[in-house]
Amino acid sequence: MKITACLAIAVALLGAALPPVLGAQGKPLTVTGVRGVTFGAVFPGVPLAISRTDPANSGQLDIKGPNRSNVLLTFILPLTMTGPAGAVMPLSFGSSDAGYSQSQAIGSQIGFDPKQPFTGALSNNGRASVFLGVTANPTASQRAGAYTATITMTVTVLP
Amino acid sequence: MRNSKLSLAVLVLAVIGVSAAQAQTNNASITATATVQTPINVIGAQALAFGNVFPGVNKSVAATDLTNAGRFDVAGQASAPVTLSFTLPATLSFGANTMPIDSYSGMRADNSAQTVGVVAFTPGASNSATLSAAGSMFVWVGARVTPATNQAQGVYTANVTMTVVY
Numbered sequence: 001m002k003i004t005a006c007l008a009i010a011v012a013l014l015g016a017a018l019p020p021v022l023g024a025q026g027k028p029l030t031v032t033g034v035r036g037v038t039f040g041a042v043f044p045g046v047p048l049a050i051s052r053t054d055p056a057n058s059g060q061l062d063i064k065g066p067n068r069s070n071v072l073l074t075f076i077l078p079l080t081m082t083g084p085a086g087a088v089m090p091l092s093f094g095s096s097d098a099g100y101s102q103s104q105a106i107g108s109q110i111g112f113d114p115k116q117p118f119t120g121a122l123s124n125n126g127r128a129s130v131f132l133g134v135t136a137n138p139t140a141s142q143r144a145g146a147y148t149a150t151i152t153m154t155v156t157v158l159p
Numbered sequence: 160m161r162n163s164k165l166s167l168a169v170l171v172l173a174v175i176g177v178s179a180a181q182a183q184t185n186n187a188s189i190t191a192t193a194t195v196q197t198p199i200n201v202i203g204a205q206a207l208a209f210g211n212v213f214p215g216v217n218k219s220v221a222a223t224d225l226t227n228a229g230r231f232d233v234a235g236q237a238s239a240p241v242t243l244s245f246t247l248p249a250t251l252s253f254g255a256n257t258m259p260i261d262s263y264s265g266m267r268a269d270n271s272a273q274t275v276g277v278v279a280f281t282p283g284a285s286n287s288a289t290l291s292a293a294g295s296m297f298v299w300v301g302a303r304v305t306p307a308t309n310q311a312q313g314v315y316t317a318n319v320t321m322t323v324v325y
Contacts, residue, residue: 028183029183029184029185030185031185031186031187032187033187033188033189034189035189036189036190036191036192037189037190037191037192038191038192038193039191039192039193039194040193040194041194041196041236042193042194042195042196043195043196043236043239043325044195044196044197044198044199044325045198045324045325046324046325048193059189059191060189061187061189065183066183078191081191081192081193083195089193089195091191132189134191136191136193138195140198141198142195142198143195143198144195144196144197144198144236145194145195146192146193146194146195147192147193147194147195148190148191148192148193149190149191150188150189150190150191151188151189151190151191152186152187152188153186153187153188154184154185154186155184155185155186156182156183156184157182157183157184158182159182
């Protein structure tokens, strides 16, 4: 009976310490959308590129997770933005339109292609940021109005 | 009985261990937003008209001539900078006959009366301008024809083209 009780307590403690979503360092993985990509005013027929180093208009997502762990980043990138009456405006992501920053500083990034999976390492305190740029390609007859699209980043902690 | 309890405990620990070893995955989204401005629309509102021209007598139409200068009306995004580019013929044609046209001049203004925001310019491949606060602009083109002394009688025409881009 004593052994059973001890094991039950041990199991309970381990269960509390190691819930399924925790990693080896005990930190849960969280991903947060900090800032959207903002084009502002776009003129028909005039492409507009937002750089990943643009502190005001680039997109930013923050990652928190196990200290120093490797993470795999993948993106769902929209091909178009949707506007009034279903009008669409093409988007294009370049081969260096994403930037990975272990220090979470926009001035210290490693560029990568958001169309391809990317592996990075979280910092000693389990953090990193991803910055995104993209180009809008309005046609000469692009319908006026507000356009939006959603960019999703999935992060997986690698074993 | 003791063994079975231990086995159960080990099994539970093993399950927990497997869960902890599973890869963690999470995601988040951001939006991309843009506001597309009004597309540009250009209308050829009035032809450049020289009227009667006599052989050997040059004739000019000034860009300030509201009746005879050619006029384009532009509509687009309020206060937006634009670039005007012109394709200007070197001759007017009447069948196989031609008559030289040159000395092009331009005026642009915020209104069709040519009284607000008036700017004179020389039409060319690239002229910078800004649409009015109402998103409009009016552009006039003048020129000169130089008929030869033996210019064949007839109605001579050519196309003047203006392209406007943001």
